[in-house]
Amino acid sequence: MTLELRIALTHLTSRKRQTVMSLLGIALGVAFFMAVSSLMRGSERDFIKRLIDSAPHITISDEVRSPPQPPVVSFYPGGAVALRGLKPRTETRGIRGYKQKLAWIAAQRGVRVAPVLSGQAILTFAGKEQGITLNGIVPQLMQGVSDIDEKIVAGSLDAVASNPNGIIIGRGLARKLYLDMGDNVTVSSPIGQVRSMKIVGLFETGTTAIDEGHGYVLLKRAQALFGRMDRANRLVIQLDDPYAAPQLAAAIEARIGYRSESWQEASQNLMSVLLIRNIIMYSVVSAILVVASFGIFNVISTVVMEKQRDVAILKSIGFHARDVQRIFLAEGVLIGAVGSMLGVGLGYGLIAILGVVKIQPPGMTDAINLPVYWGLDQLALAALFAVGSATIAAYLPARKAGRVYPVDILRGGMA
Amino acid sequence: MSEVLRAEAVTRVLPGPLPVTLVRDATLSIGRGEFVCIQGPSGSGKSSLLYLLGLLDVPTSGKIWLDAVDTSGFGEDELAQVRLEKLGFVFQFHFLLAEFTALENVMLPMTRLGRLPAAEQRARAKMLLADLGMGEHLDKRPDQLSGGQRQRVAIARAMANEPLVILADEPTGNLDTTSSANVKQIMSEMVHGRNKTIIAVTHDPEFARAGDRIIRIVDGRIVSDG
Ligand SMILES: Nc1ncnc2c1ncn2[C@@H]1O[C@H](COP(=O)(O)OP(=O)(O)O)[C@@H](O)[C@H]1O
Ligand SMILES: [Mg+2]
Secondary structure, three states: OOHHHHHHHHHHHOOHHHHHHHHHHHHHHHHHHHHHHHHHHHHHHHHHHHHHHHOOOEEEEOOOOOOOOOHHHHHOOOOOOOOOOOOOOOOOOOEOOHHHHHHHHHOOOOEEEEEEEEEEEEEEEOOEEEEEEEEEEOHHHHHHHOOHHHHEEEEOOHHHHHOOOEEEEEHHHHHHOOOOOOOEEEEEOOOOOEEEEEEEEEEOOOEHHHHHHEEEEEHHHHHHHHOOOOOEOEEEEEEOOHHHHHHHHHHHHHHHOOOEEEHHHHOHHHHHHHHHHHHHHHHHHHHHHHHHHHHHHHHHHHHHHHOHHHHHHHHHHOOOHHHHHHHHHHHHHHHHHHHHHHHHHHHHHHHHHHHHOEEOOOOEOOOEEOOOOOOHHHHHHHHHHHHHHHHHHHHHHHHHHHOOOHHHHHHHOOO | OOEEEEEEEEEEEEOOOOOEEEEEEEEEEEEOOOEEEEEOOOOOOHHHHHHHHOOOOOOOEEEEEEOOEEOOOOOHHHHHHHHHHHEEEEOOOOOOOOOOOHHHHHHHHHHHHOOOOHHHHHHHHHHHHHHOOOHHHOOOOHHHOOHHHHHHHHHHHHHOOOOOEEEEEOOOOOOOHHHHHHHHHHHHHHHHHHOOEEEEEOOOHHHHOOOOEEEEEEOOEEEEEO
16 A cells, blocks of 8 residues: 555544545435436336337328428529419328338338328227227238237237238227127228227237227228228338437438438437436436535545644655645545445445335336336446545645645644 | 755745744854754744755745755755655654554655665664664554654654754753653764764753754854854
């Protein structure tokens, strides 16, 4: 052990209580930092994972971002063109020629795509009526782009493929209408099509709105019900690399003209909420560490006051100002480092406790564990921040100690 | 006799609204192997002169040569390095580090200088303490030692880096008669037996008698030398 470090240790042990208090301050700061960071990161990851797993990475809808320019405007760019009585072209909703577009997208690397035609329909059973969103799908393709297979609790998605009159509904809806597997329900569409369909599957996502408000049928059947043959109003894409979504979405949109939205764009508001949440929480937990480092400033200032005589001795022997400064700086680093180690232990304990806490989020049917993140990066960040602020807190008193003029102390004389 | 320390027209004024002149126009030369005592009434500036000669304080005007090197214009770090390599101090109040043992206190200057391997530092510190009759007390901390013993540890520490000059400020001022006589004998032996140079402030006439030369100082001014 170096001489400076040994002297630093004797200084700290000469002020045991204050040293322990500032150690605790740093330890608690680091522990809170880690616990909060673990919750923040955990919930953020959990959230994004849910988003990536269940929501499409890219959704192509039957809209265009900006209405097409009338030819006269694009012919005279920048010209003073005024148009009156302009009527938008009437279009039937849905993506035109979706099959070619689907084929082109499916040919891209690492991409799975499925067409969906959704619309409102009414389910009637035993005199009860319930409006739902009816999704027409191609089961084999849908399995590639969503985790719906995992949510099926009775029957299967393939049953829809083998039985064109099959329908899959949420368990919540089934409960509401006293429906069960194999029951027949009447499905009516807004254009007056009415059909009797058989329940061939039940799903449960845990999200009430979906479990009570969605149903799945074969795409062909939906097209017939809604009177939109050969149309889909959504192309749903899942990627091997979810983070490539924005670039690919832009490429697709440039190619096919329809609005292509990446999951990042779709959840932009949520993303910025997450960011703001992170900024606030990290500011608060960092503030704890900053406050804790005031404790360090306190001990080291006290030690510097008390050990002026020692400083005078060392300097008269021939220690340089920076040797003396290093001694007191080492005291700050020691408290920061030891406090961080204690804090890391405490922090992992806190995270472990938080990890077994169960919560019941609103809109979910099952209680879940608090999502905690065990990453080492937050540990490093907390320890780095703690040692950093401890060093800064020690710097001022250490510099003061380095400037002690030994003769001033020697003139004072007395022991 | 070769000169080790020379002061020329050294004046030290404490600045302030009422400036205090601690040392006034001091000129002196000290040769190798001399045992010089500085005497004078209390408050006459003996300690102040010693701090200047020991390069702990810097003159307001005048120059000090140590080992033929002009130290005026030296920065704080250069002065510290010269003190480390060439000077040793003994003060009236022992000024040992309270948390370190006698042996560790003596090793301190050697460790800082870093010229000897740790084992040799330890061996040399033991030898220095044993020579001063402290061989039994190597691992005691200052509060376990008597005043005379502490002062012997301080002397051993001052000797640690083989200094050119040892400066002592009333080394017996706080000791009983027996311990005083012992310290006086040790210092005398260092000069006459080992050819060390010692400058000691004292107002103990018994101690002063051991010196080869007495510099008298009154009101910061040297009034007699010889
Ligand atoms: N910091 C100071 N401020 C004002 N006067 C001081 C200070 N230090 C010492 N003095 C004065 O300087 C003079 C010389 O002091 P000093 O060198 O300690 O004398 P001695 O060692 O001979 O007793 C004394 O009169 C003392 O009162
Ligand atoms: Mg004095």
